[in-house]
Every structure is written in C-alpha cells, then in structure tokens.
Amino acid sequence: MTSPHPESVQALERIFHAWDHALGAKDLDAALALYHRDATLESPLVCHLLGTEDGVVRGRGELRRFVERVFAHQPSQRRRHRTGFCSDGTKLMWEYPRQAPDGDQMDIVEVMDIHDGLIQRHRVYWGWYSVRMISTGEHPN
Numbered sequence: 001m002t003s004p005h006p007e008s009v010q011a012l013e014r015i016f017h018a019w020d021h022a023l024g025a026k027d028l029d030a031a032l033a034l035y036h037r038d039a040t041l042e043s044p045l046v047c048h049l050l051g052t053e054d055g056v057v058r059g060r061g062e063l064r065r066f067v068e069r070v071f072a073h074q075p076s077q078r079r080r081h082r083t084g085f086c087s088d089g090t091k092l093m094w095e096y097p098r099q100a101p102d103g104d105q106m107d108i109v110e111v112m113d114i115h116d117g118l119i120q121r122h123r124v125y126w127g128w129y130s131v132r133m134i135s136t137g138e139h140p141n
Helices: 006-025 028-032 044-050 059-072 128-136
Strands: 035-042 056-058 091-096 108-115 118-126
Touching: 006 028, 006 091, 006 108, 006 118, 028 059, 035 059, 044 056, 044 059, 044 118, 044 128, 056 059
Parallel strands: 035 118
Antiparallel strands: 035 056, 091 108, 108 118
C-alpha cells in the first residue's frame, strides 16, 4: 500500500470527523455537503427504508430523501463507537464493531471513495447483528 499524499490525509480526516459529527447531530445539510452532486450510496438500509429493490441511491436528491429517513428511524443500537480509519489515499474505511464499550451496537463497515475532497461513492456493509435487526423488525422503517 502506498502512503497517501499529505493533503489527502487532511481531506480524509476531515470527512471522517465531519461525517460522524453530521450523523450524531442529525444535520442533513452538513451530511449532504460531504458528497459530490452525483455521488452514489449503497446499503441494505436503502431497500428497507425506501421500499426499493435496488440498494443504491444516486445523486444528492435521492441521497437527501434517504438520509432524512435514516435520521428519522435510527434505533438505539445505532451508536457511533469506532477507533479510527484505514485509507490508501482515496478510499476511506472504518468499522463500527458490534462489541462496543457500552454494549452491542450495529456492526457496520463504511467504505467511501473520496475525490476532490468529497465522497463520490459510499458503500455500507452490515454484519450479522445489524442484518438480524431488519429481519426481526427491530430496525424501524
């Protein structure tokens, strides 16, 4: 793996912290400001919250609709314990492990492709604990 350029590290750290802050504050405008206009986001939650067959939202319009639903329907297990991120200079990744200091949380891995200091492509991978929450109805929709 090559070392990222120092400006890339700053952009990645900015997104890592700003995205978490927007999620915690449920600040829709701050969250959307981190994405390119034509960004995509892929997640099992897209199908669950939007009632679609396709787990992908495309562009800021669809992203706004999805993130509004995410903020309105977060279960208590959707906490934000994480310990850092990994990157190759353009791809930003981190884990929300199931086992957190204050108990189980939704187990999720976030993967973002960063271009020009913004998120171009965002993929969200769920572990067994999070998937079970949808199948049992514990995750509201």
